[in-house]
Amino acid sequence: MMKRLLTGAHGFVGQHVQAAVSCTPLPPEVDLRDRQTLAAAVARIRPEAVIHLAAQSFVPASFENPRETFDINLMGTLNLLEALQAADFQGRMLFVGSGDIYGQVPEVELPVREEHPLHPRNPYAVSKIAAEALCYQWSQTSGFEIVMVRPFNHIGPGQSARFAIADFAKQVMEIRLNRRAPVLHVGDIDVTRDFTDVRDVVHAYTLLLDQGQNGGVYNICSGQEYRIRRLLEQLIALAGIDAKIEQDPARLRPAEQRRMVASFDRLQRDTGWRPTISMEQSLQDLLNDWEKQLQ
Missing domain, CATH: 3.40.50.720 (NAD(P)-binding Rossmann-like Domain)
Structure with missing residues (x-):
C-alpha cells in the first residue's frame, strides 16, 4: 500500500x-x-x-x-x-x-x-x-x-463556524434546539459563490x-453558482424552523465580489471527475453535524 x-x-x-x-x-x-x-x-x-x-x-x-x-x-x-x-x-x-x-x-x-x-x-x-x-x-x-x-x-460536516454556510447551519440548529432566539445574523447574502x-x-x-x-x-469547483440567500433558505426549510434574517454590518466585507463560478473542465478532462454529492445532501449533513455537536 x-x-x-x-x-x-x-x-x-x-x-x-x-x-x-x-x-x-x-x-x-x-x-x-x-x-x-x-x-x-x-x-x-x-x-x-x-x-x-x-x-x-x-x-x-x-x-x-x-x-x-x-x-x-x-x-x-x-x-x-x-x-x-x-x-x-x-x-x-x-x-x-x-x-x-x-x-x-x-x-x-x-x-x-x-x-x-x-x-x-x-x-x-x-x-x-x-x-x-x-x-x-x-x-x-x-x-x-x-x-x-x-x-x-x-462545505460539509466538520467545517468551522468561521465560514458562512457552516455558521448559518450552526445558528439554524441552535434555533431548532431552542438555544437562541429565532433570529439569524448574516452578512451580505445576495452574492453568489461556487x-x-x-x-x-x-x-x-x-x-x-x-x-x-x-x-x-x-x-x-462545482461549476454551479449558488446564491447565499437561497442556501440559507434551504437550511431553514431542512431544519423546519421559522426565523427572522437580520443583516449584521460587522459581517459585511468591503468591495465584495458579487458573483463567482468557476470551471472544472480541465480536472474532468484529465481524471473524469465531476461532483456527485447534491447541495441538499451537503446542507443536511452539515445540520446533522451541528446537531451532534450542540446536543
Missing part, C-alpha cells in the same frame, strides 16, 4: 482525507516552520506521495499577521520541499492552493478558468500564489512531481495525485 504523507491532517479537509484514503499524518507537534524537526519527520516517514494541506487559511488572520501567513504558507512549503528532497523523495506531491488567488473577477469573464490572470486581494491569496509558483518551479527542476490545485468554496462538498473535493485530490499532470494546475 502506498504511504501517503498528509500535512494539515487535523483541519476540516484533512479529517475528510483521512476518512477517504490511507495516509500518514504529519505529527501535530511538527511545525512546518521548524526546518530541522520537519526534515527529521519526513526522513522517518519516508512517504511515497504527499498531500500538502497545511496552511494559515483564514483571510482576516492574514491581514492581522501577514508575516505569519507567509512563514507558514510559503516558507513552510519550501521547508517541506527541501525535507522531501533530503529524504530522496521520488513520488508525487499535491499542493493545495486556493481559488481565492483569482481575486476580483469581472462577471463577463465567468466562469473562471485556470488561465485567468491572478489578482490577489489579501495576504493569504498572495502567499498561496507564491507557494504555487514555488511548487511549479520544483516540479520542473527537482527529482519529483508536483500537481497544484485551486479549490473554491467547499460551492463543492468537501468529500467531492477530497475525491478530486486523490484522483489528481494519481492522474494530474506534473506542473499542472486545476480548479476544483
Whole structure:
C-alpha cells in the first residue's frame, strides 16, 4: 500500500482525507516552520506521495499577521520541499492552493478558468500564489512531481463556524434546539459563490495525485453558482424552523465580489471527475453535524 504523507491532517479537509484514503499524518507537534524537526519527520516517514494541506487559511488572520501567513504558507512549503528532497523523495506531491488567488473577477469573464490572470486581494491569496509558483518551479527542476490545485468554496460536516454556510447551519440548529432566539445574523447574502462538498473535493485530490499532470494546475469547483440567500433558505426549510434574517454590518466585507463560478473542465478532462454529492445532501449533513455537536 502506498504511504501517503498528509500535512494539515487535523483541519476540516484533512479529517475528510483521512476518512477517504490511507495516509500518514504529519505529527501535530511538527511545525512546518521548524526546518530541522520537519526534515527529521519526513526522513522517518519516508512517504511515497504527499498531500500538502497545511496552511494559515483564514483571510482576516492574514491581514492581522501577514508575516505569519507567509512563514507558514510559503516558507513552510519550501521547508517541506527541501525535507522531501533530503529524504530522496521520488513520488508525487499535491499542493493545495486556493481559488481565492483569482481575486476580483469581472462577471463577463465567468466562469473562471485556470488561465485567468491572478489578482490577489489579501495576504493569504498572495502567499498561496507564491507557494504555487514555488511548487511549479520544483516540479520542473527537482527529482519529483508536483500537481497544484485551486479549490473554491467547499462545505460539509466538520467545517468551522468561521465560514458562512457552516455558521448559518450552526445558528439554524441552535434555533431548532431552542438555544437562541429565532433570529439569524448574516452578512451580505445576495452574492453568489461556487460551492463543492468537501468529500467531492477530497475525491478530486486523490484522483489528481494519481492522474494530474506534473506542473499542472486545476480548479476544483462545482461549476454551479449558488446564491447565499437561497442556501440559507434551504437550511431553514431542512431544519423546519421559522426565523427572522437580520443583516449584521460587522459581517459585511468591503468591495465584495458579487458573483463567482468557476470551471472544472480541465480536472474532468484529465481524471473524469465531476461532483456527485447534491447541495441538499451537503446542507443536511452539515445540520446533522451541528446537531451532534450542540446536543
